[in-house]
Amino acid sequence: MNRLQIGDVRITSIIERDGPWRVAETMFPGAPPGAAHALLPAMDPRTYEAGTNKMVITYQSFVVRTPHHVILVDTCTGEDKGYPAPMDYPKQPWLDGLAAEGLTVEDVDYVFCTHLHIDHCGWNTVLRDGRWVPTFPNAKYIFHKREYAYWEAQAKLGPIGNHKPEVFLMNCAPVMEAGQAVLVDDDFSLDDCITIIPTPGHSPGHCCVNIASRGALAIITGDLMHHQLQVNEPGWSTIFCADPEAATASRLKIFGSVADTADMLLPVHFPNPTAGRLRHTAQGFRWLFVD
Ligand SMILES: [Zn+2]
Numbered sequence: 001m002n003r004l005q006i007g008d009v010r011i012t013s014i015i016e017r018d019g020p021w022r023v024a025e026t027m028f029p030g031a032p033p034g035a036a037h038a039l040l041p042a043m044d045p046r047t048y049e050a051g052t053n054k055m056v057i058t059y060q061s062f063v064v065r066t067p068h069h070v071i072l073v074d075t076c077t078g079e080d081k082g083y084p085a086p087m088d089y090p091k092q093p094w095l096d097g098l099a100a101e102g103l104t105v106e107d108v109d110y111v112f113c114t115h116l117h118i119d120h121c122g123w124n125t126v127l128r129d130g131r132w133v134p135t136f137p138n139a140k141y142i143f144h145k146r147e148y149a150y151w152e153a154q155a156k157l158g159p160i161g162n163h164k165p166e167v168f169l170m171n172c173a174p175v176m177e178a179g180q181a182v183l184v185d186d187d188f189s190l191d192d193c194i195t196i197i198p199t200p201g202h203s204p205g206h207c208c209v210n211i212a213s214r215g216a217l218a219i220i221t222g223d224l225m226h227h228q229l230q231v232n233e234p235g236w237s238t239i240f241c242a243d244p245e246a247a248t249a250s251r252l253k254i255f256g257s258v259a260d261t262a263d264m265l266l267p268v269h270f271p272n273p274t275a276g277r278l279r280h281t282a283q284g285f286r287w288l289f290v291d
Contacts, residue, residue, distance in 0.1 A: 001062075001274035001275065002272070002275070002290075004264070004266075004290075006212070006213050006216045007193070007213025007214030008066065008067050008193070009064060009193050009211050010064075010065045011062055011063070011220075012063045013060040013061065013062050013063065013097075014060060014063060014094055014098055014100075015058060015094075016060060016061070016089055016093060016094045017058070017059045017089045017093075018058045018059075018271060018272075019057075019058075020049035020052055020056050020057075021056070022055050023053055023055070024040065024053075024227070024229060025037070026239070027226065027227070027239060028230075028237070028238060029237075029239055030237060031229075031236050035233070036236075039229055039232055039233070040055075042232075043227075043228045044228060044287070044289055046289070047227060047270070047271060055226075055227050055229075056271045057227070058268075058270065059076045059077065059089070059119050060074075060076065060274070061076055061094070062074065062220055062268075063103070064209075064220075066191055066213075069110055069191065070107050070108050070110075071110040071111075071190065072110070072111045072112070072123075072136070073111075073113075073114065073209055074112075074113060074114055074120040074220075074222065075111060075113065075120065075121055075122055075123035075135075076119060076123055077089055077119050078121075078123045078124070078125070078135075078171070079091035079094075079122075079123070079126065079127075080126070080127045081122060081166075081170060081171075082166075083118070087118060087119075105135055105136050106136075106137060106138055107138075108136040108138070108139045109138065109139055110139055110142060110190060111124060111136055111139050111140075111141045111142065112141075112142040113141070113142075113143060113147075114206060114220065114221075114222025114223065114268070115147055115205065115206040115207070115222055115223065116143070116147055116148070116151045116167070117167070117203060117223065118164070120222065120268070121171040121172060122171060123135050124141060124171045124175055125170060125171055125174050125175065132170050132171075132174040133174060134174065134175050139180060140181075141175045141181050142182050142184055142188070142190070143183055143184070144184060144185075144196070144198070144205040144206075144207050145184060145205070146205035147204060147205025147206065147207070148172065148181075148183055150203070150204040150205060151167075151168040151172065152172075152173070154168065155168040155169055184196070186198045193211055193212060193213045194209065194210070195209075195210045195212075196208065196209060196210065197254070199251075199254060200250060201241055201242070201243045201244070201245070201246030201247025201248065201250045202224065202238070202240065202242065202247050203223075203242050204242055204243075206224070208220060208221050208222060208224060208254065217258075217262075217264070218263065218264040218265070219254065219258065219263065219264070219265050220268070221268070222267075222268055223238075223240070223267075223268065223269065224247075224250060224251055224254060225251060225267050226238055226267070227269070227270075230251065231255070231278065231285050231286065231287040232285065232286065234248055234251040234255060234284075255278055258277070258278055259280040259285060260278070260279060261277075262277070263277070264277055265277070265278065273289050273290060274289075275290045276289045276290055277290060
């Protein structure tokens with residue numbers, strides 16, 4: 001992502017993986033047959049590879065620097081987790097990205113996870129001497145209390161279907177055990193620039209991160225949407241959404257709040273330049289990247 005300045009706040013990103021990946025028809029079960037294929041040629045060409053019919057899906061963490069803090073939002077899949085392919089990404093690109101930001105793990109003051117899926121909390125921890133420990137020794141880790149409680153309860157149930165309790169047990173529980181977790185409610189504010197917006201649906205306690213400074217505003221939207229298609233079709237939730245109808249309602253809430261303003265959205269899985277604005281047209285919402 002290009003460097004973005006929101007008032008006094010600077011936002012950059014660290015990329016774990018990039019490029020074409022999923023086919024739309026397998027991602028959006030509510031889409032009528034052929035509908036995604038018909039829409040994709042109208043999308044920004046950076047979001048779709050026509051030759052393979054694959055959507056471009058990026059995994060990245062955002063680095064948010066306020067005048068007071070360094071905040072990492074969402075931490076990709078991480079290292080040494082033992083996940084099967086394709087979730088076993090090489091760790092070096094992310095570590096190189098952190099270094100390219102001029103940061104060491106000691107420099108991060110806060111880690112915030114929009115939700116606790118496998119690709120948003122991985123670098124929360126690293127393996128040291130056979131134990132999972134917080135990657136960022138000086139950071140407080142911010143979790144929404146509903147999201148944390150849900151995955152904590154799920155982990156106790158063990159593996160069910162596609163649910164992998166080890167994601168929580170490796171990436172979140174050790175942070176709590178180390179005393180670095182902070183469970184917050186809907187009214188949480190990190191400082192005078194950073195607040196959260198509850199956007200349940202993709203997961204039970206999913207939140208967006210609202211960044212406001214000197215009249216400018218950007219919202220890190222986590223997995224509120226995975227692809228530009230969902231701007232045109234907010235009713236298309238993904239196979240990964242816990243409550244598809246609630247996910248749609250959350251999208252419409254955020255879309256309605258920023259459409260036709262200068263406010264920017266930063267969806268984690270959108271490729272470079274990632275940030276964009278919404279326009280409301282007679283045909284519905286439309287996405288415009290901010291280059
Ligand atoms: Zn995701």
